[in-house]
Amino acid sequence: MRPDNLTASTNFILLGLFSASLSSLVSFSFLVGTFIVTLMENTLMILLIRRDPCLHTPMYFLLSHLSFMDILHVSNIVPKVIADFLSGSRAISFAGCGTQVFLSLTLLGSECLLLAAMSCDRYVAICHPLRYPVLMSERVSVLLAAGCWLVGALNATVHTGLALHFPFCHSRAIDHFFCEVPAMLKLSCADTSRYEQGVDVSAVIFLLIPLSMICASYVQILLTVLQMKSLEARKKAFSTCSFHMVVVLMYYGPFIFTYMRPKSYHTPGQDKLLAIFYTIVTPTLNPVIYSFRNKDVLTAMKNLLRGSFPYKK
Template identity: 90%
Template sequence: MRPDNLTASTDFILLGLFSASHSSLVSFSFLVGVFIVTLTENMLMILLIHRDPCLHTPMYFLLSHLSFMDIMHISNIVPKVIADFLSGSRAISFAGCGTQLFLSLLMLGSECLLLAAMSCDRYVTICHPLRYLVLVSERVSVLLAAGCWLVGTLNATIHTGLVLHFPYCSSRVIDHYFCELPALVKLSCADTSRYERGVDVNAIIFLLIPLSMICASYVQILLTVLQMKSSEARKKAFSTCSFHMVVVLMYYGPFMFTYMRPKSYHTPGQDKLLAIFYTIVTPTLNPIIYSFRNKDVLTAMKNLLRSSFLYKK
């Protein structure tokens, strides 16, 4: 059945990522593998932080929230893509689309703020180590995480409510693999210019300001690192910072390019490609870059494997 024949109902039609071809089957298999790996590594990260007392610090507390957000984000989108490919049905209910939009906005907004909070934590750790326990206490880290979730929830609630109240007069076919805000706004037959200006202001709050904080933090970190006497310490710090900045730019760059353009400039293929970075790629890379290259995390993993092996014996 053609998508155009299905738009009489209140359901939306997601055209998805894949077509019925051999190359699509290979891409689909790769996506399933990435999804499993992402869930495994993020759940392992949360387990390690929960079990190992050495990881009960503000930095790893924030990392556990990042892992949980990544699990929620990819689980909100990829299972639907998998189910649609296997079943051949591309319909998504109005309520299902609204839920997917809300969770997507919640995770995107909360993670933007959390990444900024994590960069500030690293700044205090490296640039003001003697004042770390005073400036970033357990209470402060809990408030930071709670603030990210709260602000993200408020933002997602407002935007979801506004977008779902737009009239969709003709086609309900979404040329995307999930219900993303720009795709839905483009589909509306109402004048959304005022709303788009609001989205631009929102993007400054959730994208430009956090990204500026992250860049400022890393500049200060690098200036402090340059003053270190040990060349090995400088090399390690540069390596860590460069990896972190690559992941941050891979997340914020496509996100900004998607949400800060007028709807007339959006093309389906471009939007899908950009969305892959912040919905699939970065949730997969975050645990590797932020955690598994860390000696404390690797030690905690060895302890977990050792204790599991001894328990089985």
């Protein structure tokens, strides 16, 4: 069925990420492998944090929420991409598309706020260690995590309702691998300029402000580290901060570029490439950068393995 014939139906067509070629088969296999690795490492991270008492701290509590968000994020998008490639059917219902938009916006917005909360946690821990138990108590960390989820969900509810309310008078073929608002707006025959202004406001709240907080926190952390006498401590802090900033920029950069441009400047190939970074790449890298390079996490993993496979003489 041609996409042009679906304008009177309630379905959309996702043109997808792959074509029928050998190179696409290789890319598809890589995507499946990445999806499995992302699920395994984030699930392991949550399991380690829950089982090991040494990881029952605000930092790891926030990290467990980050891992859970990443699991939901890839599960919201990648299985549909895999199913479409294997079945050859690229149709998605109006309700299914709305669900993808809502979950995607909720998780993207919540993760932006959570990354800012995590950077503030590190700032307090390194720059104000004596006040850390008071400023980052268990109650505060729970409120931060709940606030990230709640604000992200409220923003997603508003934008999903408005985006799906526009009339789609032309082809319902979305040139993307999942239902994303900028790609859907290109199909609308209504004036979406006022809605795009609302998107810009949300982008400032969820992207620019959190990114500014993260940068400010790491600048203060680096200034504090420079005053340390231990060269080993400096190297470790610089290494950790640099890796964290790389992941943050890989997440926020494409996200900002996608949601803060007018729809006339969007191209399908560019949007797909940018979306891969914040929907697939960063959920895979987050556990490695934020957790598995940490001695406490590695110790917890060793304890888990010893408990699962006890040594016998």
